[in-house]
Structure formats: structure tokens, C-alpha cells
Amino acid sequence: MPASESSPRTSPGASPGLTAEGVSKRFGTVQALEDVTISFPPGQVTALMGENGAGKSTLLRVLTGDHRPTEGRVLLDGKPVDLHYPQDARRAGIRIIPQEPEIIPHVSVAENVYAGSLPRAAGRRLDRAELRRRINADLERLGFAKVLDPNLLGSQLTAAQRQLVEILRALTGEVPPRAIAFDEPTSSLSEFEVEALFALIGRLRDEGIAVVYVSHRMKEIFRLADRIAVLRDGRVAGVVEAAATDESALVRLMVGRDLSTLFVRQQVATDRVVLDVKNLTTDDVRDINLQVRAGEVVALAGLIGAGRSEFALALAGDAQVRSGSVELGGKALRLKNPRAAITAGIGLAPEERKAQALFLHRTIRDNTSLVSLGRLRRWRFVKHQQERALAQQFADRLRVRAPSIEAEVRTLSGGNQQKVVLARWLARKPDLLILDEPTRGVDIGAKAEIYQIIADLAREGTAVLIISSELPEVLGLADRIVVMQNGRTTGELTRAEASEEAILALAMADDLAPADAPDDRATAHAPTGDPR
Amino acid sequence: MTTTTAPSAQLPEAEPAAGRRGGVRALLAAVGGQNLSLIGALAVVLVLFGSLNENFLSWDNIQVIAEAATISGLLAVVQTVVIICGGLDISVGSQAGLASVVSAMVFTSTGANPYLGIGAAVAIGAGIGLFNGAIIIYGRVNPTIATLAGLAAYKGVAQLVSGGRAQGYVLNDPVFIFLSRGKIAGLPTMVWLLVLTAVAVHLLLTYTDIGRNIYAIGGNDAAARLAGINLNKYLVSAYALSGMVAALAGILLTARTGSGQPVSGSEGLELQSITAAALGGCALKGGKGTIGGTLLAVALLGALQNGLTVQGINAFWQNVAQGALLVAAVVIQQRRNGERAVGLPA
Numbered sequence A: 001m002p003a004s005e006s007s008p009r010t011s012p013g014a015s016p017g018l019t020a021e022g023v024s025k026r027f028g029t030v031q032a033l034e035d036v037t038i039s040f041p042p043g044q045v046t047a048l049m050g051e052n053g054a055g056k057s058t059l060l061r062v063l064t065g066d067h068r069p070t071e072g073r074v075l076l077d078g079k080p081v082d083l084h085y086p087q088d089a090r091r092a093g094i095r096i097i098p099q100e101p102e103i104i105p106h107v108s109v110a111e112n113v114y115a116g117s118l119p120r121a122a123g124r125r126l127d128r129a130e131l132r133r134r135i136n137a138d139l140e141r142l143g144f145a146k147v148l149d150p151n152l153l154g155s156q157l158t159a160a161q162r163q164l165v166e167i168l169r170a171l172t173g174e175v176p177p178r179a180i181a182f183d184e185p186t187s188s189l190s191e192f193e194v195e196a197l198f199a200l201i202g203r204l205r206d207e208g209i210a211v212v213y214v215s216h217r218m219k220e221i222f223r224l225a226d227r228i229a230v231l232r233d234g235r236v237a238g239v240v241e242a243a244a245t246d247e248s249a250l251v252r253l254m255v256g257r258d259l260s261t262l263f264v265r266q267q268v269a270t271d272r273v274v275l276d277v278k279n280l281t282t283d284d285v286r287d288i289n290l291q292v293r294a295g296e297v298v299a300l301a302g303l304i305g306a307g308r309s310e311f312a313l314a315l316a317g318d319a320q321v322r323s324g325s326v327e328l329g330g331k332a333l334r335l336k337n338p339r340a341a342i343t344a345g346i347g348l349a350p351e352e353r354k355a356q357a358l359f360l361h362r363t364i365r366d367n368t369s370l371v372s373l374g375r376l377r378r379w380r381f382v383k384h385q386q387e388r389a390l391a392q393q394f395a396d397r398l399r400v401r402a403p404s405i406e407a408e409v410r411t412l413s414g415g416n417q418q419k420v421v422l423a424r425w426l427a428r429k430p431d432l433l434i435l436d437e438p439t440r441g442v443d444i445g446a447k448a449e450i451y452q453i454i455a456d457l458a459r460e461g462t463a464v465l466i467i468s469s470e471l472p473e474v475l476g477l478a479d480r481i482v483v484m485q486n487g488r489t490t491g492e493l494t495r496a497e498a499s500e501e502a503i504l505a506l507a508m509a510d511d512l513a514p515a516d517a518p519d520d521r522a523t524a525h526a527p528t529g530d531p532r
Numbered sequence B: 001m002t003t004t005t006a007p008s009a010q011l012p013e014a015e016p017a018a019g020r021r022g023g024v025r026a027l028l029a030a031v032g033g034q035n036l037s038l039i040g041a042l043a044v045v046l047v048l049f050g051s052l053n054e055n056f057l058s059w060d061n062i063q064v065i066a067e068a069a070t071i072s073g074l075l076a077v078v079q080t081v082v083i084i085c086g087g088l089d090i091s092v093g094s095q096a097g098l099a100s101v102v103s104a105m106v107f108t109s110t111g112a113n114p115y116l117g118i119g120a121a122v123a124i125g126a127g128i129g130l131f132n133g134a135i136i137i138y139g140r141v142n143p144t145i146a147t148l149a150g151l152a153a154y155k156g157v158a159q160l161v162s163g164g165r166a167q168g169y170v171l172n173d174p175v176f177i178f179l180s181r182g183k184i185a186g187l188p189t190m191v192w193l194l195v196l197t198a199v200a201v202h203l204l205l206t207y208t209d210i211g212r213n214i215y216a217i218g219g220n221d222a223a224a225r226l227a228g229i230n231l232n233k234y235l236v237s238a239y240a241l242s243g244m245v246a247a248l249a250g251i252l253l254t255a256r257t258g259s260g261q262p263v264s265g266s267e268g269l270e271l272q273s274i275t276a277a278a279l280g281g282c283a284l285k286g287g288k289g290t291i292g293g294t295l296l297a298v299a300l301l302g303a304l305q306n307g308l309t310v311q312g313i314n315a316f317w318q319n320v321a322q323g324a325l326l327v328a329a330v331v332i333q334q335r336r337n338g339e340r341a342v343g344l345p346a
Helices: A056-063 A086-092 A109-113 A128-142 A159-171 A191-206 A218-224 A247-255 A308-315 A338-344 A364-375 A384-397 A414-428 A444-459 A471-477 A500-507 B023-031 B033-052 B059-084 B092-109 B114-138 B143-162 B174-181 B189-207 B209-219 B221-226 B231-257 B269-279 B291-310 B315-336
Strands: A018-027 A030-040 A045-049 A071-076 A094-097 A179-183 A210-214 A227-232 A235-241 A273-281 A288-293 A297-301 A323-328 A346-349 A432-436 A463-467 A480-485 A488-494
Touching: A018 A056, A030 A045, A030 A056, A030 A071, A030 A210, A030 A235, A045 A056, A045 A218, A045 A247, A056 A094, A056 A179, A056 A210, A086 A094, A094 A159, A109 A128, A109 A159, A128 A159, A159 A191, A191 A210, A191 A218, A210 A218, A218 A247, A227 A247, A235 A247, A247 A444, A273 A308, A273 A463, A288 A463, A288 A488, A297 A308, A297 A471, A297 A500, A308 A346, A308 A432, A308 A463, A338 A346, A346 A414, A364 A384, A364 A414, A364 B209, A384 A414, A414 A444, A444 A463, A444 A471, A471 A500, A480 A500, A488 A500, B023 B033, B033 B291, B059 B092, B059 B189, B059 B209, B059 B231, B059 B269, B059 B291, B092 B114, B092 B143, B092 B231, B092 B269, B114 B143, B114 B174, B114 B231, B174 B189, B174 B231, B189 B209, B189 B231, B189 B291, B209 B221, B209 B231, B221 B231, B269 B291, B269 B315, B291 B315
Parallel strands: A045 A210, A045 A227, A094 A179, A179 A210, A297 A463, A297 A480, A346 A432, A432 A463
Antiparallel strands: A018 A030, A018 A071, A227 A235, A273 A288, A273 A323, A480 A488
């Protein structure tokens, strides 16, 4: 078949850049996109916003050939592109940097970057010299030479470095990129690494590439974007110039609601210490001292890889404690496994909700009741009525949007999935609830609801420990902020003392200090060391 | 936003509410699409062979089908549990053979005590199951490999202790006669054993917290661990249960043939049980499957096998048919899950 279909109405406006024209996409009975027409002009950053489920990912997948649209077409510089496979998009110069990087663990960075088009010497042998020359040239050209060692194996990379590999993949290749889509690129990066990414995006724009930028983070959007396209329920809710709008206008476009209610929280902390950690040391964290009181919300801040999630897992009984002690409500705990932690009264909503918390093919009811089954059973039989009542109660309280509590969790949007994880722990009523990135990948409406849930929990006397990489969230929620770096705590800030600058200063304390240690982590953008 | 490969995973919450049009629809939804197609296939098989041979649908022949399907049915039921946990037990056939030999030999050497024979076989089965579980959990061996090794090794042990020959004679004992030919309320004892086992396992999976935890483990083991479930205990128990039921199957084999059989009668049971479980809707990566579906698949396979035999079709073809069914079942399952044909299946 010829590469392009000749259409009777070829390029009405002949607008340059990448354009979705009248794109609709249906999955079964669900209309994911309806008559979406958006153009992404070259040399501009167009942000794509919308609540989860608004159709952003589906649109990206249509643009990159991963989904075929039910109706409509994709144009590049006014000419329709025939997208049957993702490779077609790649060949046309359309690239995507997915939210979760796909990295081959056992081969080097260089081979990961050029996977599929490795340089060949005679007889299909891998041309290692050429590979090295190419990766070094590309790293140099793109300004990553200092942060990414091309000889590292895929499995040794940090989250930020994995993202870099995806970016390198997008920017290299025989056909130069014409349009690049970033799907929430900063969700696994810390503030510091984000800077490097933004610099790169700025350069891409200046080179005349059409940049599509999907994110929930207002601050980033206003820093980067020239234009902002908002999707709502699969339709275009509006396309605005970034300079001509503000946050609350965007939120209204997205949800028809105001942002001002996002952080409503008065301090309700008591004097009763619930969690008392003394000199806790595991394989990943050292000498952690931390107290959380009843009704108090404590946030753990720090860069990615600072050991916050590892500390949370240790408290949840999923890491080996080398030394130190953990007391809960005055009782010393032996955290030998997650069961012991749960029994003692510790709940953890982990970082990766799909991988670590949810059973996607089970119902909301089943996912909610799982850790409460102990008190929902007679003999070993689950009391169905009580289980239903419990699940319904918390689904209502957290406003989980689903046809019923018998809906499978995989059919829910990210925010509602997160609410199901929260419902599981709220139903169990732990004394200490640890929330690791509770709003990652959650749309703004659900975010506000989750903040409200956290505030309610504190008012009921639960001790809450939050890990978040979003500084506004940390500042808005926490009574007290503990900053970690490299597996240690580097400082503590009260609500009054806290500011983004103060947190960042503590989070990067080691790197800012005079070189008192042999410093192989000088490249703070992405800690290249520590390939455990 | 999510980046799952399954297209349905990133849809908004609007799923059509089930059972909007009342009774029939709700009933169909409760039975499930997979089971409906199994019932359809079973109906086709019954009508087809019933019209080809009038004796096929006679009560006598149906009992023959049920009895023949009992042994593979028992194994399919426990295979379902193991598969839901995210494991696989390829060694069930060899375990049954070893149990068959042990039951007959202990029976003979203890002066015709059937209870000692049966008890010894079940104990051996439980021991082997625990051993399988321990190798898989503590030796960190992939379940397929571990039980593939078991398939060879336990068959070897059975041949060693029996010298490769049928052992003992048990059909002079009332207990074994009752197991092989007895009837309760008009149904053969063997079929009752299958029904009881299936009902017990169904209740366990559907109505107890143990069952919930089993589905949780197979569905997402990391999440199950963080939810406080003791994975090792459950997995080892699943293999132990598999071993004990395999032993029960071996004992029934002894009762049916009259003597302990190291290989004949038990060889190939692992394939039948896995085929039935897969055909019945078990996801081979775990977390999904029902006893009802598995039993329907057992009935379908049993009827098909009997029908082919009644029609005088070469037994070799039956092997081909079984292999083809297993692959077809899994292919259909993957299509339904929206798996795309890229690279090696997960």
C-alpha cells in the first residue's frame, strides 16, 4: 500500500507541526476521545492537561501510532501520516517519552538507546567501536555526558537515568525528531533533576521541534508551555495561550471547580507520641530518628533515591532492620515482616500503587477488605454482608467513582485506584499511616479529595507520615517536615520554618557542603553511583 | 495517567453497569462468558456424539464418563488452586503413580490393612508436596522447572520401589472395592469424592479469607506481601494440598485397576489437569480461575474423550486433540485479555 492515503480534503489549513484532526477513539462502549482537533505547532511547547481519564494518554497513543483512531486522522505538517504501528510514527519523526521507561536490564545504556538499530560491522556483528563513538557523540551533543555513563547496565540506572535513556532514544535515530511528546516526565524525577530536563525541552523548542508536554503540575506548565490544551471527558475543553491564563482558570477548564480549597487544614497534633524511631538502620537507611504524634502529619522530603521509600518499607516490615528500634504507642516492635507491622497498627500505601498495592483484576470490595478480613470472618468464612457494608462505607466516604463496589479495580482511573488503596487502610484504622507519593499521577480533583482525607485522618488522631516529591504538597500538608538525603535525615523544619528553598537546601546538604568526602556523587543531577 | 498495555486499563470509570435488565442478564453475568462458552461446547459435544451413537447419552455411559473423569478431575481441582496462586504443578501425575504403588505395597505388607495403605499414600503425597513447595520457595526455583524435575524424579522413584511392575492386589478388600465400585445414593463413590473435594475447594476459594489471600497472591505477590499475607505458608500449603489430592487420585487408580501402578494410568494426568484448568478459565500467570469453570472443562474433556473412544477413533488422535485444546484455550484467554502479539508472552 502506498505510504499516504490521498484524501479529498488534504490539509485545509496546512498548519505546520503535528495535528490531530477530528480524532475519536472508542473502546467498546466507552468513548475515550470524541472529535478532538488539536495542533501542536513546531518551535512551541504545547501542554496537554486534563483530569485522569480525560483522554490525554489515549490521545498520545493515537498520535504515536499505538492506537488507531476510530475516526479522524493525524497530520504532520499538513500531510496525513499513516500510523499502523509505533514504528511508523518513529519513522515519521514523531516520538514519545513514556511515563514508565522501558529499559532492558541486562544490557548497557548504549545498547538500550540504540536497541533495534544497533550499528553493525560485517556479518551482522555488533560494531562496538561505532556504538561507543555514537553514544559519546550523542551524549555530548545533548548535554548528558556528565550524568549518564553509557557503560552502566539498564538494571543499575536510577529512575532519572532511565528517563534519560528514553529521551536519548527519542532524540536519536535516522529520522530526526519533528514532534516529541513527554508523558508526565517529572513524576519520577526530583525537583533538582527536573531542571536538567527543562533546559533540554527549551533547547528542543528552539530547534523547531513541536513539543507535547503532559503534566498535572501547574508550576511546570506555566514555566514551560507556550500554549495549553485542556481535555475533559475526551473532548477539547479549550486551548489557551499560557501567558493569557492562570492556574484557577485552568482548573476551572479541567474540572469546573476552584483550586483555592486544595489545602484546608488546621493543626490538630497532640502530644501523644505514636511512632518513635531511634537510630534505625537498614541496608538502605542509616541512623534514622523520627517521632510522629497522634494527629500530626509529618512529611519526608528529599530527592529521589534519598531513602524515603526504603525507610517507609522498613517501617512496614518489608526490610531487614540492622539496628535501632521502632516503638509504636510505647511498645517496642519487632518488624520481621509486613504482617507484624500491620498487626502492630502500621499501614503503608506504597509508592507504586499498581505494582505494590492493588489487585487489578479483583473488585473494589475485595481490594478494600483485604487487610481487614481478620475481623470480618467467622471460622474462616468471610461475612459477606459485613464485608460489603465496610467496602461500601469507605467507597462512599472517599467518593470512589465506580459503577459499584463490584467493579474491577483495573477499570478505575488513577485517582480512584489510589482512593481504593486508602480505603483499604482507613477500613483497618491503623495508628500510623504511611502514604508514599499519595497523589502521584492523580488528577487535581482527586488530589483535593485525598488532601481532605489526610486532614480528616489527622483530626481523628491518626499519625500520618507522608512521602512526597511535590514540594507545594509537602508545604501545604505537613505540620513538620523531615528531610532525608542519601539514607540519612539531614534536618527537620516546622511548618513555620519550611519553604521550598529550605527543604531543597537540606535535601542537597551533602552536595552543597565543602568537599569533605571523596566525592563521586558530585553529579547531583543523577546519582550515577550506587549500583547495588 | 497510566501506561498499561491492556487497552481497557486506562479507560475512565464508566463501565456498563451489570444486570441492568434484571434476571437473565444478571444470571448470565454470574455464570460468566468463559463458562457460557464451555457450556455451549459441552452441549455441542453431547449432541454430536449423542446423535452419532444412541448409547452415548445413556445413564450408564454418563456414569462411565464421570468415573473416568474423576481422577483427572481431582487433579484439575488442585491444579486450579496452584495456578491461582501463580504456580504450576507438573508432577501431579508422577505423584499419583508413586502414591498408587505405595498404597498397594503398604496394604500388602501390613497384612491387608487398607487404612494403613491409604494413610501411607496420603502421607507420601503430602511430603512430596511440601518438598516441591520448599524447593520452589526456599530454593528459588521456577515452579515449572521444579515440578518438571519432580515429574521425572517421582516417576523414577515409583518405578524403583515397584521394580517397574504393578504391585499387590487390593480388590479382595472391601474398602478398595467400595472405592472402585461402590455407590452412594446411586452415584459411584469415586464421583462423590470428586464432588466433595470440588465443593470443599470451591468454598475455600470463594467464601474464606484463605481463598481471598490465594487470589491475592497470584494476582500481585508484592502487594499481597505488603498486605501482610504470609506467601511462603500459602504456597507451600498449596503444593502440599496438590500432593495429597494427587495421592488420593493414586489410591483411586489402585482401586480401579486392582493393583499399584507406577506409570500406567497416571502418566499424562498433569497435562489433562493443566488443560482442564486453562480451558476452565484459569489465568496461567495466576490470580484468576474458578472451580466451576475447571469442572465444566473436565466434563467437556471427559465427554470428548469418551465420545471419541465410542466412535472408535484412534487414541493417538485423542492426544493430538488434547494438546490442541490446551493451546486453543490459552490463545483464546490471551486474546480476551487483550495481549498483543509482541515478543515473548509474560
